[in-house]
């Protein structure tokens with residue numbers, strides 16, 4: 001049995017997750033191709049920084065062959081991509097770039113993030129442990145990640161797109177820890193006994209949750225409580241089940257969530273809703289954006305992972321409960337959507353009246369970015385920001401809450417809780433799907449027919465988000481009456 005770098009990282013996250021990967025691999029879901037694709041693009045670009053690089057051409061499962069090939073290529077070349085090292089007892093890893101440095105070598109790990117993360121240190125610490133014990137004299141360890149301050153001009157400047165951080169001291173400080181943990185995890189994965197681990201908030205992001213949490217209700221204390229209190233709540237009640245808790249033992253939102261769930265009821269704070277409604281100035285403009293955030297900037301004047309709005313929906317209502325006008329903008333060309341979006345937005349939003357959004361941070365930040373980019377439209381765009389009223393806090397603060405929301409204030413949960421509408425029938429069902437498919441359109445991966453279907457789906461989806469806010473506003477008026 002081997003211990004790869006990803007095994008080591010997984011085992012550090014949760015020893016049971018590593019054990020399940022090795023002993024019950026059928027529980028793992030399919031790999032996320034979209035995320036992997038973005039990682040490959042970043043890696044390929046980063047390789048341009050090392051024009052003399054030679055790839056160690058071995059399949060992922062050809063570990064010993066890869067290690068031997070690395071040894072032989074290292075005698076002739078100064079830069080190797082995908083270099084492999086393996087220790088006799090089974091620990092092995094690949095490094096993105098192995099670069100000659102005098103009589104030794106540097107390890108360079110390419111990451112598609114825009115900053116250094118704690119897990120990057122663990123990643124390189126494991127690589128350092130394996131490569132140095134395999135006989136490579138490692139001098140420095142670097143993380144090469146995207147530069148969040150980089151602003152693309154006409155042409156992409158790969159040198160400025162990346163930042164190299166030397167983390168050698170942090171890596172060296174972890175040496176003993178890696179030596180101990182890798183030996184322990186290597187033995188653990190061979191054990192016949194499945195580790196017992198308490199299912200906690202961390203588990204919500206784990207692929208094995210359906211297995212480990214098979215006896216935990218779909219909606220449980222994991223959804224209601226903060227990470228640092230879950231174990232205490234569990235110990236007190238000896239259960240994840242909310243129906244076993246005494247609601248009066250808890251306060252604030254926790255109390256509301258538990259009480260509503262146990263009674264299958266809704267909670268309404270009329271005063272808070274009335275206060276919210278008092279701020280509104282008609283006409284109301286219900287606004288929602290869809291954005292893409294490419295890792296590698298696609299357009300001039302954009303940065304890695306910058307959110308680029310390509311679509312908005314706007315429902316306009318002149319009087320409470322009055323008729324609606326709908327403005328839909330969707331950029332249907334393979335070019336920077338921001339100028340035409342900003343112009344249409346300014347023309348459609350008038351000068352007065354509240355602009356209703358769901359999570360103001362998102363729309364306000366997009367508007368501030370557009371205002372900075374287009375100084376001639378800046379006054380009008382910032383005027384829109386000054387008129388923003390956020391609907392989210394009404395639901396997040398539990399001024400109105402329905403037990404079926406399961407402690408979530410996402411509009412996807414709130415809408416079906418109070419109206420007959422939901423998102424299940426839509427062609428495009430969420431913002432992530434809108435983003436992925438629009439990027440596929442921009443990259444020329446769709447046929448004309450697929451483009452038509454996508455545009456139709458996007459207009460329906462974004463339109464529903466603003467129509468949802470209109471319906472929820474009607475609900476708020478009814479509850480406040």
Ligand code: SF4
Nearest residue numbers: 014017203206209212
């Ligand atoms: S669900 Fe939790 S306990 Fe189970 S493997 Fe994942 S992190 Fe570990």
